[in-house]
Amino acid sequence: MLNFNSTDTFAQNVAPPLLETPDVRKARIAQEAVALETSKRIDAELKARRIALQKKPPVKVLVLGQSESGKTTTIKNFQMTYARQAWAQERNSWRPIIYLNIVRSVNCITTILGSEPDALREDSHHPPTLSSHLQVLLLRLGPIRRIQEILERLFSSATISATSQLGSRPQTRTSYALACAHSVYRNTDFHWTPLEAGGPQTEWVMYDVAGCRTQRAAWIPYFTDVTTILFLAPISAFDEWIHEGRRVNRLQDTYMLWQMLCESRLLTHVQIILFMNKCDLLAKKLKDKRIKVRDYVLDFGSRPNDFKTVTEFFHKAFKDIFKKGDKRERRLYSHFTSVVDTKATALTLFGVHDAILKRHISKAGLL
Ligand SMILES: Nc1nc2c(ncn2[C@@H]2O[C@H](COP(=O)(O)OP(=O)(O)OP(=O)(O)O)[C@@H](O)[C@H]2O)c(=O)[nH]1
């Protein structure tokens, strides 16, 4: 209860005027009633939002593609664009690992030098040689051995707790919860207005799986659970062979995977987005006049070996496979990307993000 006679400045400021006419008093009381109603309404809205947020299913995206196709790099781009804070935190968490690598390298070098008697021998007839400097250096670097031990102990306990957190899904190499501030902020008349792009604070979970052949069976359990599959096709790899088998061309392997996804009955409800990736490497490769696409892709025939013709040709091939396999006339979203170019990728991701969210919302019956 406020004591209006007190010396409390807040109480004095909110106290009614001392000389208040009946009309002024009536207007004030009416105003206060409206303010109270508004306050109650805001409280109720906030509570409803909190409850809705708790119930809201996360947007789940499975990122697929052969090994080295750019999956992890794409997820890093998503993090940088939509969860910058989490990305910065994760980046910082790599610092001790980098320290450990440096410390290990230094210790390795000092071990090799210490076991080389010639390197440490001092010649008394000559001024101090490099070997005496090395001796001093080895002594000085002694404490680093202890640091290596501490860091290694730290990491072994951190690995155990991370493994237990991943729990029942050991096949997920990495799963990032993009608990992004997904309210999009737009500057209007110098005010920052929060816009809700599919609801505030929608949680995004992106599954990053291993792309090598032996790991692909582990993708299947995720198929039924995701809204969207983001498929990475490294189109620069038309003249390369997958590491697991010299005789399998990387582009052929990608086509085969793509066909499997497009035809899969398990995925008919899933939105598929194609990133024809590594365009920068493709452009570079095609500048070398000795590399001809037709030498690796027979269907390419006598078409010009330039970037535009080659990318259009690959695009058509992916579209044809999609159309043939698709059973529900889904829309195919496809993009030419170089995901190492973070600025250009951020622009692509804005479009992709909206498409995914739209699909997620309509699937959740919220549209
Ligand atoms: N130049 C160029 N390099 C790329 C591009 N995308 C990915 N890379 C590089 O290709 C390598 C493999 O990328 P990752 O993102 O690790 O590939 P991944 O699909 O996660 O591979 P796995 O985890 O082995 O299945 C990394 O060195 C990336 O920097 C691209 O568009 N252009």
Ligand SMILES: [Mg+2]
């Ligand atoms: Mg990866």
